[in-house]
Amino acid sequence: MPKMTMVQALNLALRQEMEKDDSVIVLGEDVGVDGGVFRVTDGLIDAFGERRVVDTPLAESAIAGMSIGMAVYGLKPVCEMQFDGFSYYAMHQIEAHASRLRWRSQGRYHVPMVLRAPFGGGVRALEHHSESREAFWAHIPGLKMVIPSGPRNARALLVSAIRDPDPVIFYEPKAVYRAFREEVPEEEETFPIGKSQRVREGQDLTLISYGAMMRPTLEAAEELKQKHGVEADVIDLLTISPLDDSLLVDSARRTGRVALVHEAPRSFGPGAEVVARLVEKAFFHLEAPVARVTGYDVVIPLFNREKYYLPGVPRIIDAARKLLAA
């Protein structure tokens, strides 16, 4: 199996879906000739031409709104927001229409579009290029919100997202884009949207995360084992909404101690929903208050202070030790 970065794996997913299905269209700013500013769409314009890989004028609302029209007509647009920080121009179209057309037309229409956007910090970027605002989208009924954590699940999830009959917001953790390689099979692979995944088994405590924070979370789990003899059960959410709570609840019932990790600000973040589910479904099994290791409730600072804002291994260990002492 070839080893790929997340950028290459996403490119593979797009390429193969476009080969299989001529209703798949890629559109956005700089996605064609330039191959996307992160090169996720590199080479697609050469393979599929300007009619299927569209360099649009600079207007995020138009890109999203036009994708809705394409999707209603039966195409499967995969539109790109160059950075999540510019996707809020598109939010009106997505909230007011993409998420509601199935409901508004009582099932007559649906919007099988994917909105891709790089998000998250850790790459020494400018303002609006480092935020984690997945909760905005996850809060909207009718949308699916997906965040892969590595090359292989990114490819599988993007294929599933393109085939999904509902609109999918697909956030790509840019800190992972080129951070490491994984074996990604050439043959088709999908992963169901709406399912989380256990990526490490343990019985002492539960660590829950997603996206770029999976790596420090797994490193922390390893350090807990090596230095403290603690076995952590680690769960990768993969889909933020609709949230699959079966593994979380099962794990929390077994370990009684749960920490969740995300770089989004703490208040009203995805972690708040996880805590609510655990309180609803595992309350009597909890041995300690659920710990949230998250970004702070501030605008993510410019890059020189980013390391203080983003959760890392030491903060996860700190939380885990407190949980275990409780």
Next chain:
Amino acid sequence: MPKTPIELPDRIDHLSILNEKGEVDPSLEPAIDATTLLKLHRTMLLARRFDERLLSLQRQGRIGTFPPISGQEAAHLGAVADLRASDWVVPAFREMAADIWRGRPLESIIVYNNGFNEGSRIPADRNDMPISVPVGSQILHAVGIAWAMQYRGKDDVAMTFFGDGATSQGDFHEGLNFAGVFQLPVVFVCQNNQWAISVPRAKQTRSKTLAQKASAYGIPGIQVDGNDILAVYAAAREAVDRARAGGGATLIECVTYRMAVHTTADDPKRYRSDAEVEAWRRKDPIPRFQGYLIAKGLLSEDAVKAEEEAIAAEIQAAVDRAEEEMKGLGDPLLMFEHAYAEMPDYLKEQRADFIRFMAEAQKEEKHA
């Protein structure tokens, strides 16, 4: 019932005063005093050399990603040259020469581009807004500021900048429309540098000019040679004077060229030819302005050389000061400031927990 053409009030002119050789059209030459002309020259040259220095600092990893301005000095400096301190500038992110002209210290630009929030502090005696990255969004703020100026009975104006790509955004059209409806003292300056990252101007709009978009909103529009600082200056002065006098908004399209990368993360070789860049290099705004000043007897080649040396020293001093200053920056607790006028209790708790965590981490480090 015949089909009859509608007479529209606005026609679109193109204004050029200095040609590529630096020869002036005396009938159009604006009256600018010698001191101001030389100050404009110095600022253009300083901005160019500083831009080049920033690029080398970025390549050495001493600052982060930034958007160079080389080639566009005339397009934005000429526009702000006649503004008063009480007027407001609402920039995008490629107006560094204007920023310097309006009083921004070079070291603050370095500090900002090296990822320190301290670099975005604006002194209390400057009205200008901080840079705005989401394309076109700031245009509406200028309209709001102009509305507030009008409401308060001031004769100040707001001037906003954006690129050719921004004219595709709804915010641009909404801003021009509101400014027209309310007859507001705002000047819209489009730096049409031909490229929105990899997308050329021709793929941004089928319109022949960007200036003509003003017509749809009932305000005057003009296209100027944006590499000709006299043309930009003259068009901006007319627009500012009109706005100040209650005559409403103007759209100025400055036709210019981004000679360098979009940002330092960009590779223009993927989408444009060296021949095109070379052709625009011959239209560089600086040599032609120098030619004009030399012909006017205000400047000599020796004086340019001396100016270059003084500028190199000024830039080096700014880099030294910035690097000295940055040694004392980076207090992590600053990240909790400025989210609200008054810090909410839960944020105070997060801040306190951060302090505890950092202290314990430090203790453990010492212990280890």
